[in-house]
Amino acid sequence: MTDFDGFFKSAFTVDNVIFGFDEGDLKALLIKRGEDPHQGMWALPGYFVDPQEDLDSAAVRVLEQLTGIKDVFLEQVHTFGAVDRHPFGRVITVAYCSLIKISDYTVQASSIAQKAKWHSVSRLKKLAFDHSEILESCLNRLKRLVRTRPVGFELLPPKFTLTELQHLYEAILETPLDKRNFRKKILSMNLLIDLDETQEGVAHRPARLYEFDQSKYEEFLADGFSFELKESKRKEKGNGEALSKGQLVKNTDKL
Amino acid sequence: MTDFDGFFKSAFTVDNVIFGFDEGDLKALLIKRGEDPHQGMWALPGYFVDPQEDLDSAAVRVLEQLTGIKDVFLEQVHTFGAVDRHPFGRVITVAYCSLIKISDYTVQASSIAQKAKWHSVSRLKKLAFDHSEILESCLNRLKRLVRTRPVGFELLPPKFTLTELQHLYEAILETPLDKRNFRKKILSMNLLIDLDETQEGVAHRPARLYEFDQSKYEEFLADGFSFELKESKRKEKGNGEALSKGQLVKNTDKL
DNA sequence: CTAATTAGTGTAAAAAGTACACTAGCCCTG
DNA sequence: CAGGGCTAGTGTACTTTTTACACTAATTAG
Numbered sequence: 001m002t003d004f005d006g007f008f009k010s011a012f013t014v015d016n017v018i019f020g021f022d023e024g025d026l027k028a029l030l031i032k033r034g035e036d037p038h039q040g041m042w043a044l045p046g047y048f049v050d051p052q053e054d055l056d057s058a059a060v061r062v063l064e065q066l067t068g069i070k071d072v073f074l075e076q077v078h079t080f081g082a083v084d085r086h087p088f089g090r091v092i093t094v095a096y097c098s099l100i101k102i103s104d105y106t107v108q109a110s111s112i113a114q115k116a117k118w119h120s121v122s123r124l125k126k127l128a129f130d131h132s133e134i135l136e137s138c139l140n141r142l143k144r145l146v147r148t149r150p151v152g153f154e155l156l157p158p159k160f161t162l163t164e165l166q167h168l169y170e171a172i173l174e175t176p177l178d179k180r181n182f183r184k185k186i187l188s189m190n191l192l193i194d195l196d197e198t199q200e201g202v203a204h205r206p207a208r209l210y211e212f213d214q215s216k217y218e219e220f221l222a223d224g225f226s227f228e229l230k231e232s233k234r235k236e237k238g239n240g241e242a243l244s245k246g247q248l249v250k251n252t253d254k255l
Numbered sequence: 256m257t258d259f260d261g262f263f264k265s266a267f268t269v270d271n272v273i274f275g276f277d278e279g280d281l282k283a284l285l286i287k288r289g290e291d292p293h294q295g296m297w298a299l300p301g302y303f304v305d306p307q308e309d310l311d312s313a314a315v316r317v318l319e320q321l322t323g324i325k326d327v328f329l330e331q332v333h334t335f336g337a338v339d340r341h342p343f344g345r346v347i348t349v350a351y352c353s354l355i356k357i358s359d360y361t362v363q364a365s366s367i368a369q370k371a372k373w374h375s376v377s378r379l380k381k382l383a384f385d386h387s388e389i390l391e392s393c394l395n396r397l398k399r400l401v402r403t404r405p406v407g408f409e410l411l412p413p414k415f416t417l418t419e420l421q422h423l424y425e426a427i428l429e430t431p432l433d434k435r436n437f438r439k440k441i442l443s444m445n446l447l448i449d450l451d452e453t454q455e456g457v458a459h460r461p462a463r464l465y466e467f468d469q470s471k472y473e474e475f476l477a478d479g480f481s482f483e484l485k486e487s488k489r490k491e492k493g494n495g496e497a498l499s500k501g502q503l504v505k506n507t508d509k510l
Numbered sequence: 511c512t513a514a515t516t517a518g519t520g521t522a523a524a525a526a527g528t529a530c531a532c533t534a535g536c537c538c539t540g
Numbered sequence: 541c542a543g544g545g546c547t548a549g550t551g552t553a554c555t556t557t558t559t560a561c562a563c564t565a566a567t568t569a570g
Contacts, residue, residue, distance in 0.1 A: 006303025007266045007344055012336070041281035048261025051345055055336035079334040079349050081267070089262055090306055091346075153381050163548075180550070181528070198536095204546040205535040418517075436521070436559070453566095459515040460566035 008064040012126040013093040015046030015131065016074060017138035018067075019121070020102035021155040026121045026171045027102065028135060031066050031113035037087045038128035044135065046093060067116040068108030068114065072098045078137050093129075098155035127206040146172045148219065150191055153212035159195060161207035162186065191216050198214075213233050266341075268348040270386065271302030271313040271329060272393035273322075275357035276410040280356065281426045282376045284366035285382070286321050288468060292342045293383035296383060299390065300368065301348060314351040322371040323363030327353045333392050348384075352393040356410040394496050401427045405446055405475070408467035416462035417441065447470050 008072065020031040030042045045066040049058040064070040073098040081092035102118060109116040123140060126132055131157065145151050152168045168180050192210040199206035273284040285297045300321040304313040311329065319325040329351040336347035357373060364371040376394060381387055400406050407423045421437050441447065447465040454461035 005266075006268070006346075007264050007341065008306050009262050010265055010267070010306070011261045011263070012267075012347055013261070049336070051263050051265070052338055055334065055339055055347065076333060078331060079310065081304070081349070083307055083309055088260065092267055092310065092349075094347075122278070135526095161548085178529075179548090180530080181516045183549080184551095199548095201537095202547080205537090205548045206462070207548055239322075287562075407536080416517085419565095434517090435561085439520095440558095454517095456517080458568045460517045460568090462517055 005191060008090070010090040010092075012049040012055070013046050013091055014055060015095050015134055016036040016059055016060055016063045016064070016079070017044060017097045017141060018069065018072070019094060019097070019099050019138075019173065020118055020169050022102045023151075024171065026168075027108065027118040028121050028124075029067060029069070030115075030119050030127070031118060032115040032126055033112060040114075041128040042119070042125070043118065043128035044095075044131045046113065046131075049094075055094050056096075059094070062228050065111045065201040066109070066206065067109065069100070069105050072100055074098045077099065077141055078134075080130055082130065093134070094137060095134045097141065099142070099151065100173040101155060101157055101235060109154060115159055136200045142172060150186075150217065151191060151215055153191070153217070156212075159197070159209040159211055161199060161209060163207055165210075169220035187218070199210050263345070265306040265345040265347075267310070268301050268346055269310060269317055269390055270299040270343075270350050271314055271318045271349050271370060272332070272350060272352045272390050273318070273327070274352070274354050274376075274393075274410065275373055275398060276407075276423050277357045277373065277427065279301045280377065281423075282373040282380070283325070283376050284322060285372060285374050287370040287372075287493060288366060288367060288383055290340050290367040294382040297374070297380070298383035299321070299350075299475045300371065301386075302367065303367065304349075306374075310495050311351075321364070321368040323365065327355055329353045332396055333389075335385055336391060348389070350389045350393060352396060354397075356412055371492070381411065397427060399482055400463065403476045405441075405472065406443060408446070410473070411467075414452070414466055416454065416464060416466040418462055420465075434505055437473035444475070446475060447473065499509065 015025075017031075019027065020027045029045060031045045033039050033041055033043050039079040045063055047066065047233065049055060053061070058070070059074045059076075060070070063072065065075070070249070073100065077095045077097045079092060079094045083090065085091065085093070107116045107118070121135075124132070124135070127135065142151075146169065152165060152172070155168055156164060162183055165186065166179065167175055168184070170177055192214050193213050195209045195211055197209045260272045271284075275282045275284065284300065286300045288294050288296055288298050298336070300318055302317040302321065304310060314329045314331075316326065317326070318329070330353065332350045332352045334347060334349045338345065340346065340348070356490070362371045376390075379387070379390070382390065387473070397406075401424065407420060407427070410423055411419060417438055420436075420441065420458070421432055421434065424437070425432055446468050448468050450466055452464045454464065
């Protein structure tokens, strides 16, 4: 080792942005910090990486310790390292992101998390540290992803209606989509299994229920398929169905 | 600060993957390390981040110190943090990537770089640390990028022919493209300025020279436009033009 | 002048994207 | 039990984009 070897007292953390979808809203799982700095503020579930721990494993461990959520697939998104982002010293943080079905998990705060709760992404206050920025960067990534892959299924309960799926896409993309074109595209991908069941207890015509075909999805990815969501190019016209715009577009897009 | 505060003696580095294009080949800029660990091995130009330095600035500084290359736009790609990736201790590294015109820069090794040299990406040996893995992840990203944005212009000299541009795309994507469709697409994007000049000193019909229209490119990005490259779906047929496949595809793909 | 070499060009058929409006089925109420 | 309210569900014609494909043009070298 040379004289100045670049090592100094510093730390790495991981921060997780966990997206879910519920009540027509895109949500993110946040904890209320029970520890300084920023005690009492809402923050992403994140914590220090141990000296003998890989980043990816740390993300998984920290998420479970703080929120009780385990067995999720976390994907690295970006690393944030502004000099003053942590008041106690030099800390760089690696942001991870995941999409989960809210109904599949019970959130249980522990460790430094006083509470753990789902928050609507569309109305978030300022978070601890630079976590607002981190969340936003994950959200942008999700928007990109959702146009490229049939990503939404991870966020819905096992059985869902096409309208729910459409609402999910609309919530993520913040744009209305055309019902008929959306259905046409989604169904043409053959990723859905029609369960031949219908909703119960709704005060209107009940919708058919579908489930996501995991094995077809894997084929889809293996084939290098992707699809794209496009917004309509047409100008607003203010009548009839004109509010429902946008298409789901599947491309054969081999690498 | 709590008792265990997560801080320990550790380090962050940045590693830069600088792509260029020359002699029909995609190249990456590497340094020969003049310092342990891995002295004498080829490596990405990377070094320690100073305690009072942002990650992005560190990437820029380190690149200049090691190779003399400055004023490049570096984009963060991924962070690598395997526990044993550095023999001297816990070091996580943030990988940055850039595309430059080789002819615009003079490479000048200094600091711990014994040499700095462009290497063909297609025939690389094992690099120091986990740098092979890092380079590969940047290459994958480049492949994705090149389908989504007219990215290649950064890699070519100011004046270039359409055939050179096509070769660049073919080199990055490792797939042949159809000449007529490629030209049609590229020209329809209106990102090229026809210089009304032709090549000189070539032993065949000289090609027209084009330059990249920077202002149109900025419009393009602002409009959220993107384009996509697709490979042909057809089966090999072994006759005539059948070798030239693939298309350049422009989409209006507003977010 | 001829051969060699790369540049440059168009079209027709197929696939995908887009806009758009009405009927069907269930519950609730009076 | 009829009618209103609500969401589900469906098809078509038009436009745009993608795709496959083969020959002529311009230059240099010999």
